[in-house]
Amino acid sequence: MQVNTAWRLARTHAIAPGKRIVFSIGDDLGLEAALDLAELGLNVLAVADARSNNQNADLLTRLQSAGIEYLSGWAASSVTGSKQVRGVDLSDLIGSQTRSFKCDLLVASAGQQAVIGPLSTAGAQFQYCTETGLFEATEMPPNLFSAGRMTGLTHPGSIDTSGTIAGLEAAAACDRDVSTSLEAARKAAAKLPGKTKGCDLVCGPGIGAGRKAFICFDEDGTFKTAVQSASQGFDVPELAKRFGGFGLGPGQYQVPGQNLAMAMSKINGTPIENSQGTTVRPPLVPLTLATCAGPRHDIHKQTPLHRNQKALGGIFRNAGVWRRVRYFSQDLDCRPEIRNVRENVGLLDGSSLGKFRIYGPDALRALQRVYVSNMEKTRQGRCKYSAMCNDTGNIVDDGVITRTGDDDYYFTTTSNRAGITIEWFRYHTRYEDWDFKLVNLTDSMGSINIAGPKARKLLQKVTKEDLSNEALPYMAYKELVVGDGVKARCLRLGFVGELSFELHVAASSCQYVWELLWEAGQEFDVQPFGMEAQNCLRAEKGHVIIGTESEQRVTLLDIGMGFLWARDDVVSNKIGAPALRACENQQGRMKLVGFKVAESAVTPQDGDIVVDGKNIVGYVCTTRISESLDCNYGMALVNDGYTTKGEEIRMCQALGKRHDEYTATVIPPHFYDPDSERLRM
Amino acid sequence: MNAVYRQGPLTFDCEVAEKIIHDGWEVVLSFEDESDGPWLVDLCHLQRWDYQHTDLDSQKPFGLDVPAEPGQVLLQDQKLITRMNRTQAAIWKLTRGDAIKTPEAVNFTDLTDAHCMLAVLGQEAARVMEHVSNLDLLRPGKQAPFLTQGPVMHIPCQIVTADVDCVLMTFSRGYGQSFADAMLHAASGCKLRPGGEDLFGRWLSGVGDA
Numbered sequence: 001m002q003v004n005t006a007w008r009l010a011r012t013h014a015i016a017p018g019k020r021i022v023f024s025i026g027d028d029l030g031l032e033a034a035l036d037l038a039e040l041g042l043n044v045l046a047v048a049d050a051r052s053n054n055q056n057a058d059l060l061t062r063l064q065s066a067g068i069e070y071l072s073g074w075a076a077s078s079v080t081g082s083k084q085v086r087g088v089d090l091s092d093l094i095g096s097q098t099r100s101f102k103c104d105l106l107v108a109s110a111g112q113q114a115v116i117g118p119l120s121t122a123g124a125q126f127q128y129c130t131e132t133g134l135f136e137a138t139e140m141p142p143n144l145f146s147a148g149r150m151t152g153l154t155h156p157g158s159i160d161t162s163g164t165i166a167g168l169e170a171a172a173a174c175d176r177d178v179s180t181s182l183e184a185a186r187k188a189a190a191k192l193p194g195k196t197k198g199c200d201l202v203c204g205p206g207i208g209a210g211r212k213a214f215i216c217f218d219e220d221g222t223f224k225t226a227v228q229s230a231s232q233g234f235d236v237p238e239l240a241k242r243f244g245g246f247g248l249g250p251g252q253y254q255v256p257g258q259n260l261a262m263a264m265s266k267i268n269g270t271p272i273e274n275s276q277g278t279t280v281r282p283p284l285v286p287l288t289l290a291t292c293a294g295p296r297h298d299i300h301k302q303t304p305l306h307r308n309q310k311a312l313g314g315i316f317r318n319a320g321v322w323r324r325v326r327y328f329s330q331d332l333d334c335r336p337e338i339r340n341v342r343e344n345v346g347l348l349d350g351s352s353l354g355k356f357r358i359y360g361p362d363a364l365r366a367l368q369r370v371y372v373s374n375m376e377k378t379r380q381g382r383c384k385y386s387a388m389c390n391d392t393g394n395i396v397d398d399g400v401i402t403r404t405g406d407d408d409y410y411f412t413t414t415s416n417r418a419g420i421t422i423e424w425f426r427y428h429t430r431y432e433d434w435d436f437k438l439v440n441l442t443d444s445m446g447s448i449n450i451a452g453p454k455a456r457k458l459l460q461k462v463t464k465e466d467l468s469n470e471a472l473p474y475m476a477y478k479e480l481v482v483g484d485g486v487k488a489r490c491l492r493l494g495f496v497g498e499l500s501f502e503l504h505v506a507a508s509s510c511q512y513v514w515e516l517l518w519e520a521g522q523e524f525d526v527q528p529f530g531m532e533a534q535n536c537l538r539a540e541k542g543h544v545i546i547g548t549e550s551e552q553r554v555t556l557l558d559i560g561m562g563f564l565w566a567r568d569d570v571v572s573n574k575i576g577a578p579a580l581r582a583c584e585n586q587q588g589r590m591k592l593v594g595f596k597v598a599e600s601a602v603t604p605q606d607g608d609i610v611v612d613g614k615n616i617v618g619y620v621c622t623t624r625i626s627e628s629l630d631c632n633y634g635m636a637l638v639n640d641g642y643t644t645k646g647e648e649i650r651m652c653q654a655l656g657k658r659h660d661e662y663t664a665t666v667i668p669p670h671f672y673d674p675d676s677e678r679l680r681m
Numbered sequence: 682m683n684a685v686y687r688q689g690p691l692t693f694d695c696e697v698a699e700k701i702i703h704d705g706w707e708v709v710l711s712f713e714d715e716s717d718g719p720w721l722v723d724l725c726h727l728q729r730w731d732y733q734h735t736d737l738d739s740q741k742p743f744g745l746d747v748p749a750e751p752g753q754v755l756l757q758d759q760k761l762i763t764r765m766n767r768t769q770a771a772i773w774k775l776t777r778g779d780a781i782k783t784p785e786a787v788n789f790t791d792l793t794d795a796h797c798m799l800a801v802l803g804q805e806a807a808r809v810m811e812h813v814s815n816l817d818l819l820r821p822g823k824q825a826p827f828l829t830q831g832p833v834m835h836i837p838c839q840i841v842t843a844d845v846d847c848v849l850m851t852f853s854r855g856y857g858q859s860f861a862d863a864m865l866h867a868a869s870g871c872k873l874r875p876g877g878e879d880l881f882g883r884w885l886s887g888v889g890d891a
Contacts, residue, residue: 297863299834301855359787437733443854444795484685507794507854508687515683
């Protein structure tokens, strides 16, 4: 039993840890515990102390007065008994003398070491100091100061003063003049007890011969394993750690890591002062069992239309932090949903879309910085589609922007980027003294996409506003009143390739507006559609989803969206512009192409690879069955040289060890309604 | 045509004793078997605004003083105003009353629908919060009310420790239902149960400044 355990049983729970007790310890805490248990009336037979010096003289006197036998430079060498301790042999450290005690409890500790884990994770380097018996920092990262038990201090006054010194040193590193206070604190520290001597590796006469001389109690790493490790060439602590698993448990550097370093030094016959412990990695504080036993709550976002979608039979899937409807039937191809959008009208819950307000005198400058397009062209009553790139020219977000007032804009982002959009703006304008404010309205408003050739007729039934093509043309923006007085922002867009109106409505009114549209849409055969149908529809139109048809090897230009880039704008310092300039004429870059598979025994799948002989020359981003072409189609990222329209490319699908190849024909990505007449109808 | 109504982000699965319709919202005033608490009260229908200004110290939105430091909260005229950072404050109207029209000034943004607002009420309020967050919501040296911005059950929240018996939280509306369900489950050991708006009204009427 460890010292603290015996102490806690007696002091906290009033349970006698044993009737006849022997201690084998390595520090003054062990002496204190032995005395305390004896004073509680327990029978402490003997105390073996691995140290030969540095003991607290007062404690030794008290032990003598209590009649407890004290053996300095001794340790437990063997224990007898199986289910219960029957006796303990204590030996001196060179094995010349042994004494046996009949007892039912051995209380053992290996002494103390400095708490260096936090410093080690911060990058400090340590070496064993023979003078103090501690692993001490030989090299500290800049502006890192340590105090207390990290430095081996145990006296409360010394710990307090070391904290004062470390704080003052930190202040001095920040150019504060604290020299007088620092000098006074150092003088005070000099009068206080210094570091408590650490405990050497207790290596009794039996150690190494038996099987259970533990170096690491967490992972049952023994001295014998360390010897085996060294004999097979794993002869330094970091290698032995991997050989025997020493220090891989929660103890890490403390007992296991430091014991291992000392043990390897002994096994190799190398000077202990050259030994270094093993690397400490977070977490420093182990996970508690209580945490593991706790419930795992499924906390996710629901859209304001969640209940409507559920009532209509929506099958939900996780989409980032949101739970969204993927399908409205068990038909995973969603052909009825797709057909209804192409022929009649469908309703999509797009509420997870990021929505933001940006305002202030420098709002336009901020928009110019983060969007690749010329945002000065953003007008009231119009939607402007644009994209954001990162520093390497990869597209990271897209959406529409409209001006809602003087220096006041409303813009959308992809669902996945909504959570970091404000930070993105702030980060990329951090050196500018610009006055603009951002508000995240993502949850504030739901979004209903009314899409299909009958979309206008449906929407017209719930609003008195003029929705004609002249009054509200493609890419227009208008604020409407729907139903009995609900305000809605209407964006005429076309992500799914059909006449579409996107209504952004206050989240609390969203359910009401959906019900209104649903009721009004019955005469137009309105049906809901989910994310999967949307994915098929937009892919036919060649509209990309960021992260699906783009990745870190391709830029905005490579996926055919270079038309968005205001190339001549060198004033706004647009994010990604230097990278786009650098690669705009670069040969050999991957490109996004469309493809169709006329006939194949293999059903193409997302992720299939494009091959040329044995070389991989691209991969399929998205592929589905096209309702309009009645065959498989999709988009692929391919190497330069495989992008010619009409060219046949080979694709390969790996199914376990089987590899099935099929042929596809390169087509433009936006093959459905290439002139976008359906969007402008 | 159906009458306009407004729907909050969450419902509690227990029997309603009394409810009213306020400004289109169905507000539960009390549930059957509310017992002695602690209670989780849905306050999503109360109006909230974001207010941003470069010189925030000089501003008086709705005639209210803005707290001098981030993290400070003032309760004035039955409205609670919290300062989040150098330029941004949040204003929560703590009573139903007549709906306030959002002022024309550009600095206001109505966020009533953006957030879910919950109150944990009762003598065990602080203990309930310890089941769901490691934030120190009763830290010594802080005079209630004060604002803490941090995670509750991993969800970013603004939390106002109104007093030891009342903790108010706002967070993204979409999390409302699953957050409330998880909270009731996590704090079931403290006997946390849904409470009606009347409980919050009673707490508010006992606060001097309100």
